[in-house]
Every structure is written in C-alpha cells, then in structure tokens.
Amino acid sequence: MGKEETYEDTVLLVTPEEMSKERLSQFSVLESAKDFHEKLLRFGELKKGLAQRGLKFGGRVLLIGNVGTDFEAFIQHLTLEIPIKLVRVRLERVLSRQNQVSVSVGIWFEFARRNAPCILYFERVENLAPQSSQESAMLTLEMERVSWDEDEVLVVASTSNPREIDRDFLSTFDRTYLSEGTTLEDRIRLMESVLRGRSDLDPGVIAELTEGRSFQEMKNLGVDLLMKEPGGDEPVSREHLERIIEDSQVLPVARKRHFDSFVLRAEGRQPPPLEAAEQVYPDDFLDQLYLMAVGNDYQQTQKVIETLNSGLPLSAQDHEFLSDYPFLLKGTPEDRLTRLLRAKKSNDRLRRIMGR
Structure with missing residues (x-):
C-alpha cells in the first residue's frame, strides 16, 4: 500500500466549508474553545517576544x-x-488494525504538517496511548516534535478515561481543559433549543431536575420530552416534570454512581444511601481507607473534605468521588482533617521508602 493510500485510510481531512454549522453544542465546552482561541490570537501578537525568551x-x-x-x-x-x-x-480504522498503530503514528503527524495550518484531533485518546505501551512512546516522541510555533499544527486530544493514558504522553500537553459535567447553564441552553415552542415544558425546571446528567444524556432526554404530546399551554408542574423525567427511560448512566445504582436495581438490590456510610466503616479501619484515598488522589480528597467541612454544595465531580470513597462522610470536620493529615504523612513516608 502506498503512502498516500495509507493517509487516506487512517486520517480524514475536513475543511471549514465542509464542517456542519447546524448543531447543538455544550455551552461550557464552547467557552473553553473561545478561551483557547483568544490565547491563540494573543500568541500571534507575542510570537517574536516568546521566541526571544x-x-x-x-x-x-x-x-x-x-x-x-x-x-x-x-x-x-x-x-x-x-x-x-x-x-x-479515524479511530474506528485504527482500532480494527491495532498492530499497525505504531507505524501509523508518524503518518498522522506528517500528514498534519503537509496540510498545515490545521488541527490534528485524537478522540478517545486513551485507546491510542495506553500506559507503558509502544504506541504511547511513539505518540510522545511525535508530540514533542510538533508545535504551532514551528509547524502551524494544533494538536487536540479528548478523553473520558485519563487514568488509562500514559503519563509521559500526558506531560506533552501544554493546556488541559476539564469539563466536570454539564453546568446548569449548559442544560438550560440545550433545553431552550430543543424544546423551542413547547410552553408546557420549562427548560429551567428541567435543568434543575437533571443535575449530573451528561450533555448527550440531556439531548436524548430532550428528544424524548419533545415527542410527548403537549397537555396544553400551561407549564407542567415541577412534580409532574420530575415524574415525566423519571419515566422517560433515558437513564443517566454516564456517571459511575448512577450506573452502579442501576446495576444494583437490575439485580434486585437497593443501593445503600451515602448517609449510611457512618454506620458501615469501623473507626479503626478508617485510617487505612484514608491512606488509600490520599494515595490515589490527594488533591481531590482534600478538596472534597474542605467542601464537606465548609458546608458548601458538592459538585458533580465531588459526588462521583464520594461514590468511590463514601467513608469521607463519616466523622466531624476536625476528625476528617486529622485523618487526612495523618494519611498524607504516611503516604509521603511510603513514597520516600519506595524511592518515588
């Protein structure tokens, strides 16, 4: 197979004119894109000064x-x-020929340079750069060699499973935008667009009732609501809307906490409420659990504890973290901080012993 045929087989070139302009977009993600675009424009003004430094x-x-x-x-x-x-x-082509990924990596970047200025986009990049793999090593080398400064190539990668990605590859990114789920404004704007003309369905109330749902789940729910026959021009009550959403068969399975809950229910069991955590974990076992949480993600553990202790509302990311570490709900604020500091010291000592 010739090189140009390989290009065509593994990558897809799209011009701005070919890009669809009619789509429903997640507002918070658009704001991140606008922020990056502003930085890119600013770079045009400061390029010479940056190079001199x-x-x-x-x-x-x-x-x-x-x-x-x-x-x-x-x-x-x-x-x-x-x-x-x-x-x-083209991820679907790459995954069907997994043994050719290492050979294709150089082709992708060379093709991007030939078509510069351009964006080189990797979706679900965890499938292309798993930890300690030959593929991730090749991608890391290519990433270190390409830049907007010299090649006029922007590299964008997306993932919902960052823990599966090789750390060396992750270190090559100079900017990271984190989406912690849909914001209230995301959901309101989407429902306003999808349910335009339906005076019986209040987008604001629907948005409030669907915290924690992903953007795709919200689109699916919007379609389901739109297909229901209107009961009149008067807005449906909040209680009735809540029942409609619960009966929609559009389940919020994107988040682990929700998914585990549905699995338990499908098995005929009821998930224990988070509030029951205080009765589940014996006191002498908590220090080991705190050490596990700190070892996995100290910053998020500290953030959740500070939020719990301050009485502030928990974010969607906090709720998901607590679904993995519900024992953090146990005890007083002082007890949580004491155990956190003790676990941090123990974790630091273990890391020094292990030479990390």
Whole structure:
C-alpha cells in the first residue's frame, strides 16, 4: 500500500466549508474553545517576544470530561472561527488494525504538517496511548516534535478515561481543559433549543431536575420530552416534570454512581444511601481507607473534605468521588482533617521508602 493510500485510510481531512454549522453544542465546552482561541490570537501578537525568551506557545490541548461530554463543540468552534482545516484520526480504522498503530503514528503527524495550518484531533485518546505501551512512546516522541510555533499544527486530544493514558504522553500537553459535567447553564441552553415552542415544558425546571446528567444524556432526554404530546399551554408542574423525567427511560448512566445504582436495581438490590456510610466503616479501619484515598488522589480528597467541612454544595465531580470513597462522610470536620493529615504523612513516608 502506498503512502498516500495509507493517509487516506487512517486520517480524514475536513475543511471549514465542509464542517456542519447546524448543531447543538455544550455551552461550557464552547467557552473553553473561545478561551483557547483568544490565547491563540494573543500568541500571534507575542510570537517574536516568546521566541526571544526561548519560549513556545506549543498548541497541544487535552480535553477531559465525563462520558457524554460534547468535545466536538471545541473542535467545531476552532475549525470555523480561526478558520482552519481539521485532520481527524479515524479511530474506528485504527482500532480494527491495532498492530499497525505504531507505524501509523508518524503518518498522522506528517500528514498534519503537509496540510498545515490545521488541527490534528485524537478522540478517545486513551485507546491510542495506553500506559507503558509502544504506541504511547511513539505518540510522545511525535508530540514533542510538533508545535504551532514551528509547524502551524494544533494538536487536540479528548478523553473520558485519563487514568488509562500514559503519563509521559500526558506531560506533552501544554493546556488541559476539564469539563466536570454539564453546568446548569449548559442544560438550560440545550433545553431552550430543543424544546423551542413547547410552553408546557420549562427548560429551567428541567435543568434543575437533571443535575449530573451528561450533555448527550440531556439531548436524548430532550428528544424524548419533545415527542410527548403537549397537555396544553400551561407549564407542567415541577412534580409532574420530575415524574415525566423519571419515566422517560433515558437513564443517566454516564456517571459511575448512577450506573452502579442501576446495576444494583437490575439485580434486585437497593443501593445503600451515602448517609449510611457512618454506620458501615469501623473507626479503626478508617485510617487505612484514608491512606488509600490520599494515595490515589490527594488533591481531590482534600478538596472534597474542605467542601464537606465548609458546608458548601458538592459538585458533580465531588459526588462521583464520594461514590468511590463514601467513608469521607463519616466523622466531624476536625476528625476528617486529622485523618487526612495523618494519611498524607504516611503516604509521603511510603513514597520516600519506595524511592518515588
């Protein structure tokens, strides 16, 4: 197979004119795209000064979000607004020929350079750069060699499973945008667009009742609500809307907490409420559990404890973290902080002993 045939087989080139302009986009992701676009414009003004200081803009962006996040909104905005060509790695072709990934890596980047200026986009990048793999090593080397400064190539990658990605590869990104799920404004704007003309369905109330749902789940729910026959021009009550949403068969399975709950119910069991955590964990076992949480993610453990202790509302990410570590709900604020500090000291000592 010739080189040009290989290009055509593993990547897809899309021009701004070919990009669809009619789509429902996640507002918070669009805001991230606008922020990056502003930085890119600013780089145009400061390029010479950065070079004189031995600095680079880079232009390698990682998008992290839960399953169902509208990463495409980021790509579409940049493609249309810069405007710029898009080189999309065809994941379905790559996964069907897993043994050829290492050979294809260089082809993707070379193709992007040939079509510069452009965006090189990797969706679900955890499938291309698993930890300690030959594929991730090749991708890391290529990422270190490409930049907007010298090649006019922007690299954007998206993932919902960052823990599965090789750490060396992750370190090549100079900017990361994190989506912690849909915001209230995301959901309101989407429902206003989907349910336009339906005076009986209040987008604001629906948005309030659907906290924690992904953007894709919200679109599915919007379609289901739109297909229901209107009962009149008067707005449906909040209680009735809540029942309609519960009976919609559009389940919020993107988040682990919700998914585990549905699995338990399908098995005929009821998930224990988070409030029951105080009765589940014996006191002498808590220190070991805290050490496990701190070892896995100290910053998020500290953030959740500070939020719990301050009495502030928990974010969707906090709720998901607590579904994995519900024992953090046990005890007084002082007890949580004491156990956190003790676990941090123990974890630091273990890391020193292990030479990490």
